[in-house]
Structures are given as C-alpha cells and as structure tokens.
Amino acid sequence: MAAPQKSQATQQFVPVKEIRNGIITLKDGGYRGVLMCSSLNFALKSNDEQRAILEGFQNFLNTLDFSVEIVVHSRKMDIRPYLALLETKESSQKTDLMRLQLREYVEFVRDFTERANIMTKTFYIVVPYASGAGVQVASAIGGIFGGTKASSAATKAPGAFEEDRAQLEQRMALVSSGLSATGLRAIPLGTEEVIELLYRSFNPGEIENPIRLEA
Numbered sequence: 262m263a264a265p266q267k268s269q270a271t272q273q274f275v276p277v278k279e280i281r282n283g284i285i286t287l288k289d290g291g292y293r294g295v296l297m298c299s300s301l302n303f304a305l306k307s308n309d310e311q312r313a314i315l316e317g318f319q320n321f322l323n324t325l326d327f328s329v330e331i332v333v334h335s336r337k338m339d340i341r342p343y344l345a346l347l348e349t350k351e352s353s354q355k356t357d358l359m360r361l362q363l364r365e366y367v368e369f370v371r372d373f374t375e376r377a378n379i380m381t382k383t384f385y386i387v388v389p390y391a392s393g394a395g396v397q398v399a400s401a402i403g404g405i406f407g408g409t410k411a412s413s414a415a416t417k418a419p420g421a422f423e424e425d426r427a428q429l430e431q432r433m434a435l436v437s438s439g440l441s442a443t444g445l446r447a448i449p450l451g452t453e454e455v456i457e458l459l460y461r462s463f464n465p466g467e468i469e470n471p472i473r474l475e476a
Contacts, residue, residue, distance in 0.1 A: 283452050294430065296387075336381055357434065386440075
C-alpha cells in the first residue's frame with residue numbers, strides 16, 4: 262500500500278509573503294495596509310445625525326477610486342487580567358468585610374462573563390495597492406481573509422517596495438480622512454498588530470491564547 266500523501270503545510274494556503282513596516286506583502290506581489298477604525302452607536306443618534314453620517318459615508322465611498330475591504334473581528338473578551346488585578350488588591354484591604362466583598366465581586370464577574378460569553382468587536386479596513394504587470398489588480402480584495410489562492414509572485418525592481426509603500430500610505434491617508442467626516446477615527450496598524458490580526462483570523466480556535474512571536 263502506498264504511503265499516504267503528506268498534507269500540505271498551512272503556509273501554502275496563506276497568501277502573505279511578509280510583513281514589513283506594517284505593510285503586508287502578498288505572494289502575488291500586491292500590498293495591503295490595515296487601518297483600525299473606531300465605532301459609534303448609530304442607534305443613539307438623532308435623525309439628523311444619522312442622515313449626516315450616512316451622507317458622509319456615501320461621500321467617502323464616492324471619493325474612492327479603488328476597492329477596500331471592511332473586516333469585523335469578534336473575539337471573546339479576556340477578563341482574566343482584570344480579575345488578576347482585583348485579586349492582588351485583596352491583601353491591601355483594611356477590613357475583613359472589604360476583603361470578603363472583593364472576593365464576592367471577583368466571583369460574580371468571573372461567573373457572569375463565563376455565562377454571558379461577552380464579545381468585543383474591532384473594525385478594520387484593508388486598503389490594497391498593486392503595481393507591476395504580474396499583479397492582478399482585480400484580485401486586490403479577498404486575498405487575505407477570503408482565502409483566495411495566490412498566484413506566483415511578480416518580479417520587483419530594487420527599491421520598488423518603498424515606492425509602492427508610499428503609494429499605499431497615500432491611499433490609507435485618503436481613507437482615514439474620508440472616515441473622519443463621518444465621525445470615525447482610523448489609524449494604521451504596525452507590524453506586530455498586523456501579525457496579531459492575521460494570527461487571530463487564521464487561528465480562531467486559539468483566540469484566548471497569547472501569541473508567541475519567534476525571532
């Protein structure tokens with residue numbers, strides 16, 4: 262009987278080639294920048310405010326001559342650091358009653374968060390840029406989170422990264438400026454933040470485990 266075929270490494274299905282200076286380089290030669298966006302409670306706004314926000318967002322979309330990808334990342338809230346901090350405060354309480362109340366509060370918060378399964382949501386905008394004949398601009402979106410199989414890398418001239426990075430950062434600045442008109446703030450992610458986002462996206466089962474970066 263023939264030996265079972267070795268399963269392909271997970272990295273072969275990830276379209277990311279490298280992450281440098283917060284910029285994602287894909288295997289097909291394209292680039293991605295990621296902006297983390299603030300949020301607002303649209304339902305609590307007045308009708309006039311809601312109308313202004315919608316018009317501002319529409320104007321923002323109309324100013325773009327390139328596609329963007331909006332990513333909503335949900336994760337279970339990690340309350341453990343907060344509980345650990347409270348537990349360290351127990352010995353500093355002056356009375357037995359205060360220590361008892363603190364212990365009961367810690368147990369209440371722990372039990373509540375375990376039963377309620379509280380989630381936090383973070384919002385991102387992925388901004389693409391592609392240059393060179395070997396890059397398919399039409400596939401600018403979906404190459405990271407959509408699982409699209411990457412094509413062969415395009416040949417890059419020396420120094421091309423810095424030129425392409427400047428173009429991508431101009432696009433990211435345009436997106437950030439457009440979102441500010443709707444009351445939203447958008448800031449670019451750094452290298453470690455991008456790594457964490459990609460790690461959490463491709464490893465949803467390890468959402469509560471710390472990330473260990475190897476040198």
